Amino acid sequence: MSKRVEMVCKPELANLLVETHCASTKKVASTILDRLFGHITLEAFHGKKVRIHGFGTFSVKHKPANEARNPATGEAVNVPAKDVLVFKASK
Numbered sequence: 001m002s003k004r005v006e007m008v009c010k011p012e013l014a015n016l017l018v019e020t021h022c023a024s025t026k027k028v029a030s031t032i033l034d035r036l037f038g039h040i041t042l043e044a045f046h047g048k049k050v051r052i053h054g055f056g057t058f059s060v061k062h063k064p065a066n067e068a069r070n071p072a073t074g075e076a077v078n079v080p081a082k083d084v085l086v087f088k089a090s091k
Contacts (some may be wrong), residue, residue: 044085056089 002009014029023029040050040058048056 062085
């Protein structure tokens with residue numbers, strides 16, 4: 001059975017915070033979200049797993065360098081190694 005996933009962007013989350021009286025204005029709500037996501041990202045990139053009970057876990061995964069192809073030209077492109085933030089939802 002396929003679950004429907006609905007995408008929500010940051011301005012919609014800010015509006016939700018204002019509508020539920022968790023924040024007084026959109027600017028305050030946006031600041032709250034920026035600080036929350038910034039803190040999660042910073043902690044994860046410092047090697048910590050950020051667990052939010054009932055929501056999920058944020059962590060960093062290392063992606064090694066590899067070779068990819070440009071789909072338009074078929075030309076080989078070198079992709080450098082990088083660390084990426086990953087999220088695993090709670091059950």
